Amino acid sequence: MTLTEKRQTVFPLDWCRREGLERGGPLNVFDLGKDGLLIRPVKAPGKRAIAKLLKQTPAGRHSASQAATIVSQALRRVRDEDRRH
Secondary structure, X not given: OOOOOOOOOOOOHHHHHXXXXXXXXXXXXXXXXXXXXXXXXXXXXXXHHHHHHHHHOOOOOOOHHHHHHHHHHHHHHHHHHXXXX
16 A cells, blocks of 8 residues: 555455455554554444334433443444354
């Protein structure tokens, strides 16, 4: 891989195909300091996971930040669960 002056790069085609990124897509990039970067594709939860999320949303009034936290935590749990299966 090469990084251009504009900080652009092209990922290996085999990796892109394996991760379902032939046409591009979102990535999470984590800076590990001197150990380098960790690059992981962002995968949307499936229909079953979304249905599960919608069923488990707590009832009651929440501020915008509380609601965002609840959704973020639920998405994280579902993605972790999907990785295990």
